[in-house]
Amino acid sequence: MFLTLWLALFLPPCLAVHLTYYVEERKHVGTYIGDIAADKQLLDGISLLDNDLVTFSLLRMSKFSIVSLFNVSKTGKLYTSQNIDAESLCKYNTECSRILHVAVHKDETFVDVLKIKVFIQDINDNTPEFPVRQVNLTFSEGDRKGMSHSLPNAIDKDVGIENSQISYEFQKRLDTPFTLSVSKRVDGTAKLEIVLAVELDREVKDSYSLQVIAKDGGFPPKQSTLNVKITVTDVNDNPPVFLKNEYHVFIENTNLRNKPVIILSAKDLDIHENGQVLYYFSSQTSEATRSYFKLNKHTGEIFQREKLPSGHKELFQLYVEAKDGGNPPLTHLAMVLINITNQQNNAPIIDVNFVSGLRENTLSISENIKVGAFIAFVKVTDNDIGPNGRVNCDLQHDHFQLQNLDFKEYKVTLKKPVDREIKDHYEISISCQDKGLPPLRTKRKFSVQITDVNDVKPRFTKENFRFLVYENEKSNFPVGFINATDEDLGDGGQLTFFFLQNKNRILPFQITDTGFILTSQPLDREQQEIYKFEVFVRDNGRPSLNSTSNVIVEVVDENDNAPYFTFPSINPFSLDIHYHPQSKNDITVLKASDRDSPRNAFLKYEITGGNDKQLFLINPYTGMLSFSRAVYQNDAGSYDLKAVVKDSGTPVLSATTTLSLTLSVSNKTSLSAQSRKSGNYIPLYLVAVITFAAMIVLVVILVSMIACIIRYKNGRRVQRATPIDQSNPERSEIYHLVSQSNNLVSASRSTNDTSGRCTPTIESRSLYNSADTNSLKIATIARRLPAPSQIEGDGSNSTLNIPY
Known part of the structure; x- marks a missing residue:
């Protein structure tokens, strides 16, 4: 309400022009021509929230409207809507302008109608042109100094004062006895003459060739040239002359075709052909004027062609040129002003412009519109003269009224509140009557439709929407449906969905107006697995209401990426291996990767070729390549192992690589598996172990003997001997083997016949690896052993092999 009152005070009705462009x-x-809102300062003092409620539109004022030349945007910016040609719109050497009526709207009402004057500035787009390229003139050798002959004027179609002003220059030669004279005639054009400066002598020279240059006043100027050929002889030297330079005529618009409007007469003192005068309309007489009047070139009579239409202009300017029959002809120009007195009485014409029209004669307004709202603009046209053109208008209605704006301009406003539930439409009739005798009346009827107000926001059925979609699906693949509801009717209940996107982020999705989310391109889970964005829904009501909801789209992985080896990174890969008895079984670790999700990227390794001797083994889960058995000297050589890694997807994808292994074996290694089984073969490391164990046993025996002697001396009475159980000649022995990742690191032995004796438990300390105890594995092996004298046993039971 504040905005409407402010604009109403700021823009009072006025006859003056509000803005000029x-x-x-x-x-x-x-x-772009100008910003009406900014130049008129309409939005100063209005909050930013109310700026969008003020709109502008260009009004059409009847069939003579020139609205089609211009266009006004809703924000008040004025633009051209056609290629404007000043020459076709305006007269020569006149101010070229047009008046526009621009309506200022607020919501569904007119705030005011502004008068905008637009000056059309002429550009220098036409070159002055002579009607002919060459003129032939004759001078008598008996002519005196100052004798002159007229030249045709150049015509410049531009209408601007500077662009249409033509100056003339004479390209004078040293031997030319002529000068160029330029003077103004009654119509503002130049009178162009060649003047004799020196007496002529035909016997010396009988012809001259000259050039006259016509140049306009534009920047840069445009020019053309007239070639003048002068023949020295006797010529016609008296132009025709009108009795007056200007004639005024008053006529009625009665369309009497047989009666001349005026008869013009020009006198010429010459005789014969040089004294015969013909009459023509000058080039300065517009084509529109010529369409209503005709000229008899022999008699000088001007006739009215046809009756002028109602509302046409009342003053016509005609320029008549009298031309004699000489060679070249001499001319004289007169202006005829014809005033039309209109005695007819025509009924007024009513034009109505709506803020929001449903159809040609139907206006729609909302039920919450304020009393006093400007809902329609009325323009009355009656171009009759006197009382016949004075008009009074009236509107009789309970809810609407007609208020005067300007001369023959009115506004329709709301007088009482409307309620759509009581009545949803009204019929309005505007009556206009002139003051002629008899008075003529015109009625214009239209309907007012009352509409509901959009007051309910659209609502999503969920606060968050979550969808799953497989990667690599083609464009326009359906992802899910966003559902929202709006209880309003009509446009207020019609919903449109959008994505709220960041300018720096482009979503690979699209959403239809009905809420279906589709892919706009195939998705790649390896690039992005989860998309989070907001969906914006708005209704089509005015003002539009909206809501937002969160959407999460999870991209489901497909097995679309084959695994690839990261080590070795080249194929084939060469590796030299030197084996000696103390070597470990592990050779190297094959590594591979897969860009798919863990479900499809669970990798397994295997050897597919080149392992005929079954010498190598690969851990299917870790990729560890190791020896699968003992290595012998006859295993030395080259091996091309074919390794493959496979994922766990469907279908299974794989990658292969080739390991070119060169195996060299130390001489300390067994020649073959057969020689290792022979009893004559004792490995060196076993000899060292036995030697070391024997030394420990010897030390233990010595320590035990010393302890026994001391005990025997100090405690003979407490010394007791435990008899040996002869019933069980065999003794049980338990070996505790402690291993770490299949490598034997320690062994211990205990026997059941040492109880109560001074013989301690014998432990082997060879090849102990101080590793993390958490990774140790303990295995217990039980077996029956013979008498102690047979402790060495055979090699297969007593020898500890340390694998690679």
Whole structure:
């Protein structure tokens, strides 16, 4: 309400022009002219929230409207809508302008109607042109100094004062006895003459060739040239002369075709052909004027062609040129002003413009519109003269009224509140009557439709929507449906969905107006697995209401990426291996990767070729390549192992690589598996172990003997001997083997016949690896052993092999 009152006070009705703009002709369609809202300062003092409620539109004022030349945007910016040609719109050497009526709207009402004057600035787009390229003149050798002959004027179609002003120059040669004279005639054009400066002598020279240059006042100027050929002889030297330079005529618009409006007469003192005068309309007489009047070139009579239409202009300017029959002809120009007195009485014409029209004669307003709202603009046209053109208008209605704005301009406003539930439409009739005798009346009827107000926001059925979609699906694949509801009717209940996107982020999805989310391109889970964004829904009501909801789209992985080896990174890969008895079984670790999700990227390794001797083994889960058995000297050589890694997807994808292994074996290694089984073969490391164990046993025996002697001396009475159980000649022995990742690191032995004796438990300390105890594995092996004298046993039971 504050905005409406403020604009109403700021823009009172006025006959004066509110704003003036300038635009050059022939500008491109859509050329910006000015910002009406900013230049008129309409939005100063209005909050930013109310700025969008103020809109502008260009009004059409009847069939003579020139609205089609211009266009006004809703925000008040004025543009051209056509390629404007000043020459076709305006007269020569006159101010070229047009008046526009621009309506200012607020919501569904007119706030005011502004008068905008647009000056069309002429550009220098036409070159002055002579009607002919060459003129032939004759001078008598008996002519005195100052004798002159007329030349045809150049015509410049531009209408601007500077661009249409033509100056003339004479390209004078040293031997030319002529000068160029330029003077103004009654119509503002130049009278161009060649003047004799020196007496002529035909016997010396009988012809001259000259050039006259016509140059306009534009920047840069344009020019053309007239070739003048002068023949020295006797010529016609008296032009025709009108009795007056200007004639005024008053006529009625009665269309009497047989009665001349005026008879013009020009006198010429010459005789014969040089004294015969013909009459023509000058080039300065517009084509529109010629369409209503005709000229008899022999008698000088001007006739009215046809009756002028109602509302046409009342003053016509005709320029008549009298031309004699000489060679070259001499001319004289007169201006005829014809005033039309209109005695007819025509009924007024009513034009109504709506803020929001449903159809040609139907206006729609909302039920919450304020009393006093400006809902329609009325323009009355009656171009009759006197009382016949004075008009009074009236509107009789309970809810609407007609208020005067300007001369023959009115506004329709709301007088009482409307309620759509009580009545949803009204019929309005505007009556206008002139003061002629008899008075003529015109009625214009239209309907007012009452509409509901959009007051309910759309609502999503969920606060968050979550969808799953497989990667690699083609574009336009359905992802899910966003559901929202709106209880309003009509446009207020019609919903449109959008994505709220960041300018720096482009979503690979699209959403239809009905809420279906589709892919706009195939998705790649390896690039992005989860998309989070907001969906914006708005209704089509005015003002539009909206809501937002969160959407999460999870991209489901497909097995679309084959695994690949990261080590070795080249194929084939060469590796030299030197084996000696103390070597470990592990050779190297094959590594591979897969860009798919863990479900499809669970990798397994295997050897597919080159392992005929079954010498190598690969851990299917870790990729560890190791020896699968003992290595012998006859295993030395080259091996091309074919390794493959496979994922766990469907279908299974794989990658292969080739390991070119060169195996060299130390001489300390067994020649073959057969020689290792022979009893004559004792490995060196076993000899060292036995030697070391024997030394430990010897030390233990010595320590035990010393302890026994001391005990025997100090405690003979407490010394007791435990008899040996002869019933069980065999003794049980338990070996505790402690291993770490299949490598034997310690062994211990205990026997059941040492109880109560001074013989301690014998432990082997060879090849102990101080590793993390958490990774140790303990295995217990039980067996029956013979008498102690047979402790060495055979090699297969007593020898500890340390694998690679």
